[in-house]
Amino acid sequence: MxxxxxxxxxxxxxxxxxxxxxxxxxxxxxxxxxxxxxxxxxxxxxxxxxxxxxxxxxxxxxxxxxxxxxxxxxxxxxxxxTSRPETALTDLLRLHLGMAGLELREVIDARHMIEQWAASHAASAGAGTSALAAALSGMDGARTAEEFVEHDTAFHCAIADASGNRLISAIMRSLRDSMRRYAVEAVERLGDTATLRAGHVRILRAIEAGDADGAARAVSEHLAHAYPSLFDH
Amino acid sequence: MxxxxxxxxxxxxxxxxxxxxxxxxxxxxxxxxxxxxxxxxxxxxxxxxxxxxxxxxxxxxxxxxxxxxxxxxxxxxxxxxTSRPETALTDLLRLHLGMAGLELREVIDARHMIEQWAASHAASAGAGTSALAAALSGMDGARTAEEFVEHDTAFHCAIADASGNRLISAIMRSLRDSMRRYAVEAVERLGDTATLRAGHVRILRAIEAGDADGAARAVSEHLAHAYPSLFDH
DNA sequence: TGGTTCGATATGGTCTGACCATACTGTGGT
DNA sequence: ACCACAGTATGGTCAGACCATATCGAACCA
The missing domain is CATH 1.10.10.10 (Winged helix-like DNA-binding domain superfamily/Winged helix DNA-binding domain)
Structure with a gap:
């Protein structure tokens, strides 16, 4: 030695x-x-x-x-x-999800956190309601599960965008993109899109009314309905 | 054509x-x-x-x-x-912060969101209090701002770890790592670490007591004290 | 039998030099 | 003023070489 x-x-x-x-x-x-x-x-x-x-x-x-x-x-x-954190985040999450290095449950919990936060902020600030309404009206034409998920993603990302925080927006969009596959499966398994649409309407109404707590609650119930198996706790 | x-x-x-x-x-x-x-x-x-x-x-x-x-x-x-999303996230945030593609305000808001979420979850679940107490006691020896920030990071990450969600933990750790430089500046500018320590104690007490709302409030006040200029709204 | 030494080998890390496809630049002709 | 075309700077790809490292394995010695 x-x-x-x-x-x-x-x-x-x-x-x-x-x-x-x-x-x-x-x-x-x-x-x-x-x-x-x-x-x-x-x-x-x-x-x-x-x-x-x-x-x-x-x-x-x-x-x-x-x-x-x-x-x-x-x-x-x-x-x-350039400044494109979204694409990098999307790749990162997709790869780690694919390798089972992350579980779907963790991704959805993160979504839950972000959407609650963004919805109550949007409600307090009274911002972004027009973009949300636009995203909502765009959903009516969706026929297949893929199309529905596409518009659903737009609506939920609009909530995050309303926060005005680009980092949180980017994380939200990446979370959605990386779990698109599972979202389609969830919609197909659920069958019923009417309740999901109704959930969106409730979220939008609460934000328009400036009801932060109500918006957070509406988000929570909406996600619990979409992914019932992950909300047993 | x-x-x-x-x-x-x-x-x-x-x-x-x-x-x-x-x-x-x-x-x-x-x-x-x-x-x-x-x-x-x-x-x-x-x-x-x-x-x-x-x-x-x-x-x-x-x-x-x-x-x-x-x-x-x-x-x-x-x-x-491997499955190391933290390191990738840290690099990503550091680079985008360095290019001013993201503002410090956005990073701190994201921290705020995660810590509130994690603290109230930890309070509800009654989990992670021993790790938090350990991180807290480790802070007493900190003399320089760098040392303080080091232990501060450990405490705040322990809050995120208590959530049991690896994705949110990874995001939290990356947020802290990428803004370490600014955290040191903030502590130096503030001078007083006693109030910061007291804030940690209040957070821990609320989590131990199972007081989810109190924990979220304590986190909020703690961050507002650390970064007063960013909480004018 | 057991340990040690040392060469063979498989791996990533780096360099060089070449060639291609692309898209702007400038020149010259109309 | 317009247009066609050669020039050229750029990234994208390839082939082949050499190096450093770490293990493997056989030969050798105790």
Missing amino acids: DDGGWRPVKRTRTFEDVLAQIERRIAEDGLTAGDRLPAERQLAEQLGVSRSSVREAMRVLESLGVVSSQVGRGPDAGAVL | DDGGWRPVKRTRTFEDVLAQIERRIAEDGLTAGDRLPAERQLAEQLGVSRSSVREAMRVLESLGVVSSQVGRGPDAGAVL
Whole structure:
């Protein structure tokens, strides 16, 4: 055991260095959505690494919804900073749900929390009622379970949007998107969409009336009806 | 405008195909955390693509907390499925906060929502009080703002953990980690940690007493005291 | 028999250099 | 003023090489 001659070995992978450098540059230069990053080849030369490593870093940033790459030439080409947490969150949740690393119950509880919060905030602030009403009226034409879920998602996301908090909105939308498959199954199993529609109407009425507690309660009952097996507690 | 001769061009990038194939394999074979993926070279040959494309797909999966790569040889080497949504969420939030794609206010509101929810659930279920008490007692030794924030984070995450929902726990931990910098600033600006400690005690007491509404109120007041400028509404 | 040493091997990590498809840029001709 | 076309910068992909690491296994020694 000769520890005496120990010297710091390379522990971070090259692409992680690149990530750190890019993140540092974003922070120091105050880059925001819309700004362009240097081209891959240029960045590779600047940082003294291969283009492969730069590309792997780009893939990470892209998967986290921070950059978007466009081919070709011109002002819009190259790696452009974006702010799309939704897509990243959706992928993340979908993959972890698929691997059974998360259970449906946990996702639905999170939805429950967000919708209650958003509905009572919307009721207190008296905001977003027109968007909600629009989403509600759009549901009448839905014939298949898929169509119904599509409009249902729009309505529930409109509740979250009414909160004005982009992070919570993004989480809500990702939760819905990642569990779309299960939502369709739930609607098909339930058969009856009339009660679900009625639940939406009650939520909207409570928000319009500025009744925060009533809105939260309506959300709760609506979800309990849609997923009865998960609300045994 | 000659649209007549349109033919299906390649729209999806190769590494996205690889991602889809891997996701399909996870779903069909029922792979879960701990299972191994084929080696990069092998996967490349199976799918008829280059190793670079497989590697870019791996980087994405790794950044989303779905796989973890180990070098070397043996049963634990290679790409192993994992379930680490926290790390991915933390990176995602930190990057978006850094680019000003999200505002601190939104992150703190989300924290507020989660902690209220978790505290009232913990109070109703009477769960997690011992972990909370342990986290609370650990705070007494904190001298610097950094140390205080460290223990503060542990306490607040313990509240989320008490909910038993891994997704909400992961979101909470990521929110805290990504705003650690701002939390330290807030504590330094505030100076007084005694009131913050007292707030923790009130939260714990309410949870121990099974007082869900009281716990939610205590959380609310605690956060309002810590970030007064963000609670003007 | 048991342990140790050391080469073979499988894995991810990195680099180089090439080629392709795309989309703008600028030039030159009409 | 318009249009056609070559030039060029960009990301996307590939092939092949080499390195570092960690295990495996056989040969070797005690």
